[in-house]
Amino acid sequence: MIAVANATAGLSLCLLAARAAGGGNRADGLCVLPSWTHEATAIAVVRAGLTPWFHDVDEASWRLDPDRVAQDIRAEPRVVHVMVTAPFGAQVPFAPWAELSERTGIGVTIDAASCFDGLRGGPVDAVVSLHATKILGIGEGGVVVARDAARASLIRRLARFGLSEDRVIDHVGMNAKLSEYAAAVGLAALDEWPARRAGFAWRRERYAARLDGRNGIRVWRPEGLSSSLMVRLPAPTAVETAEALRRLGIETRCWWQAGCHRQPALEGFPRRPLPVTEALAESVLGLPYHDDLDASAIDRVAAALLALTAD
Ligand SMILES: Cc1ncc(COP(=O)(O)O)c(C=O)c1O
Incomplete structure (x- = not known):
């Protein structure tokens, strides 16, 4: 887990990390995402240098449907990533998305901004918001639950400009560190959770x-x-x-x-x-x-x- 300045930055970091790890390097890369989401999801995509491609959601689950997305992206080689929003506390089952990612080589990130309650780590990256409006609010903040230790370490580095321990930047990151003040508010909020x-x-x-x-x-x-x-x-x-x-x-x-x-x-x-x-x-x-x-x-x-x- 990586504490970050906010979920929007956390989502961009996941996209940058996928790119740095070797996926999604096309200059004209598309990211599939729902239109039924907070604008922050789309903004994170744009800020990570990808073009949003809005897709519809399933009527019952209010989420992207992995089978439909798989069909839609078959004939579109520019798709490098899929961002799936978990709507209003509803968890996204990770397995079908991990399977799609495995099969196609396309990265998947879950925008789990509202999912502090009940989110478990899984085989794809997920991002929770700790904004003041969220169920565990600390002012501004977020948490990236990375899919594995290697991805976590890459995202942690990208959240600190991309600097390594010996201050080398191989991939341009951003300043997305959670402030110590916000972290202290978070610890107090956990006591009351x-x-x-x-x-x-x-x-x-x-x-x-x-x-x-x-x-x-x-x-x-x-x-x-x-x-x-x-x-x-x-x-x-x-x-x-x-x-x-x-x-x-x-x-x-x-x-x-x-x-x-x-x-x-x-x-x-x-x-x-x-x-x-x-x-x-x-x-x-x-x-x-x-x-x-x-x-x-x-x-x-x-x-x-x-x-x-x-x-
Ligand atoms: C679905 C979704 N994604 C992203 C965000 C952005 O979170 P943050 O304000 O922590 O950047 C929100 C915030 O409300 C959200 O609801």
Whole structure:
């Protein structure tokens, strides 16, 4: 594991490390990634010198599907890497991606920014965010869980400009070290982690008991907890619902907005058709979910949402 300044830098480091290790050296290299992700995923790709190629996600898992990606990249020799986002605490099964990487020689990195809870190391690199908005927040920070010791040592070096012990740079890195101050905050946050986790767990269960399966609402409840409580609405009304809740004094978030491909600075990058991304963007909403939220506040939010989605 390598502590880094933030997850975005950690993702770029994984891409740089894959390139330094001999994969993905094409000047016109493409990196497959979902559009249904935080913009940071795409930014990390651009900053590592690759071109994002946006792909659609699976409707049920909200993730890239390894079989579909394998099909899509067969006829595209410029693909050098795949970045798979683990959505809102849902872990990505590593095995199919490791198998794809093994078979094709294409690198894979998991953007596990929201997956502090439950992430296990695996045969591909994964990156967790410790940003203040995350379930274990330390201000700014991240952790790279490298696929093996050799990759960890390369990433550690790249996070320190690329300098070796004898101060030689073979591959250009960046300054992505975690500050000692942030590390100390992290150690203190770990002491409180069991209580914090328990708080997120009961709040999610309370939301689920009141909302899941009612009026066609689905509560996103993967095995891991994240700091977002996402619901899928029965219709493409996320923006209108957010506005109606706002008028009731309830703040919500469309965390991944309309998908990365809709951002002006990213819309020029190549993409496959994105119907599932578009549908999720229009129907997924993040409800209030934080340490200060008591049971009656959750009940009020749930009642308001049920009233808005009633036939
Ligand atoms: C999926 C995803 N990737 C990357 C990031 C960026 O993390 P950081 O702020 O630590 O750079 C985030 C942050 O919210 C995220 O949700």
